[in-house]
Amino acid sequence: MPTQTHTESPRSAPVTLRVVPRDQHPISRKDISPNALRVLYRLREGGHQAFLVGGAVRDLMVGGHPKDFDVATSATPEEVKHLFRNCRLIGRRFRLAHVVFGREIIEVATFRANSDDGSGDRQVHDDGRLLRDNVYGTIEDDAVRRDFTANALYYTIDDFSVHDYVGGFEDVQNKVLRLIGDPETRYHEDPVRMLRVVRFAAKLGFSIDEATAAPVPALAPLLADAAPARLFEECLKLFLSGYAEESFLGLERFGLLAVLFPESASALKSNRSGALRRVVIEGLRGTDARVRADEPVSPAFLFALLLWPAYCRALIALQAQGVHAVEAQRRAADRVTVHQLSTIALPRRFSLPMQEIWLLQSRLSSAQSGPRPRKRVMRTLAHPRFRAAFDFLALRQVASDEHAEDIAFWRDAQSDPDNAIAVHPEVEGEGGEEHAAPRRRRRRRRPAASTQ
Structure with missing residues (x-):
């Protein structure tokens, strides 16, 4: 015994x-x-x-x-x-x-x-x-x-x-997760413990002791005082350990998502169709599958996913104000990133690729970018963030079928661009670079003879 x-x-x-x-x-x-x-x-x-x-x-x-x-x-x-x-x-x-x-x-x-x-x-x-x-x-x-x-x-x-x-x-x-001592006191000592409650419960499949869970919604705002660099590390643990979906649901349940990602949480709440939430959940499921298969997962892609609702909402607001589409996309990406940095210290090596994934979405869409001549297709395929942006576009199909033709084109273009353009004639159309009238070359003037 x-x-x-x-x-x-x-x-x-x-x-x-x-x-x-x-x-x-x-x-x-x-x-x-x-x-x-x-x-x-x-x-x-x-x-x-x-x-x-x-x-x-x-x-x-x-x-x-x-x-x-x-x-x-x-x-x-x-x-x-x-x-x-x-x-x-x-x-x-x-x-x-x-x-x-x-x-x-x-x-x-x-x-x-x-x-x-x-x-x-x-x-x-x-x-x-x-x-x-x-x-x-x-x-x-x-x-x-x-x-x-x-x-x-x-x-x-x-x-x-x-x-x-x-x-x-x-x-x-x-299989019970229980805090040692008085939960409120322990959360005040270190608010990040609230994230650890969610993470361990998701990872281990443990239930959370009632006394441990009860104070979290009311004390969630304490997380705003935690160091942004520490919250970034905690987010990587929450979402890149193979239990991202369950961690996300736990953050939602306890009101912690609204503190970690306030603009995304607000956008998700106001999106009545639930399309944005479906994209996030499906993306997190894919992340979990990649982790379980021991495949690499990029923090840039993860944060592009988690902040996508905030980006969409900011973009719609700017376009409603009459801002030109391309400028609105750039400003929305910058605005969401800057606002998020006050909570989570997202390093530039991840925030810049995250923004590129967002901005490439319009270039992958024939409805937004117009005709796709061969030169433009080749430039897009050569972009260092193309593959991540394409995967993100494919992920968005869970919310809407409107991207199906674009996904089919770029999937074919990766193996044979010329054949993809031939098979999908609708993506080129008139007015593209390939159909433009040849530009006349300007004759270069010979330099005048030196008078010296």
Whole structure:
């Protein structure tokens, strides 16, 4: 039977240690990164406590295959660095040690405490957000300051048991996601936890504990205070891990989408036909399929999809004001991008290709761009963003069949442009470059003879 002991946490609440022996849990060393095991053994040999912790333990418990392995230890970052020559210390908000093995990094964190007696390094904002948290403590302290019970399981190489201080073992077995401590307090400490609730529930297929879920809609606006760069990283985790559709639905359900993507959320709400939402959902399904097939997914395409409703709405508004179509497209793309940057720090290496995907949509449409002479077709095919723009056009067909002829033409043109133009004569028509009257060449005048 698992052994249990009771201690007091820094929050003056009882913490129950449950030790789950090897024969009562599914975690095996053969499923753990050899480099993570090296770190655990080296720390133990150095006289320190060391445990595999967090998402890796949780995922191994449910039969997953974690890519990242984190270690929690009693050793300070400086002591970890002393033990590993391949170690670098990072972070100001949370001081961490990264032990580098080629392309794999094992993250090592010192046990942290919740209360600060003045000897640590902690800074709390007036609104309750933790700005810096480098106060070290015991493993019991560390367990209660983690976010979810499912992430507070510790695997030890001493006897290959799992140590559980907050009921995480049972919650993982029951597939329940539960915050440790008072949810409102924990969300105020770090509003990004609300995104993590949605992400883990989508990834793991867990239900969300009622007390954990209840405060989220009311506290969602707190996300506006989170660092835009951090929100960008969280969005990549939400939408590029193979659970994009479920993550999107969770964000909608808890009112978080309106904070992360305010203009898109507003456009989706006002689009009565639901066409824009169908495009987004279908695109996210495609993203999930590509991730599962281990195919590359571009953040530029992802954000082009998520901000497409906002772009469409801005474009319609500008055209209603009488702005010329081409100028309206450019201004709409710039406006949506600039507004979004105040919430999510989308790097230019992604925002510029995102805009190109949008702007190419009109060039791919015969209704908007007019005739398609061969020169124009070849220039479009040579555009570095053509393939992404074509995939985006094909995706838009889920909302309307009006793009079918354009999709058929550009699909054929990729393999044989001349045949595509012949098979689709309607795309060329009169007035194109190929049908224009030949321009007369201007005779170049000979330079006048020098008078010098």
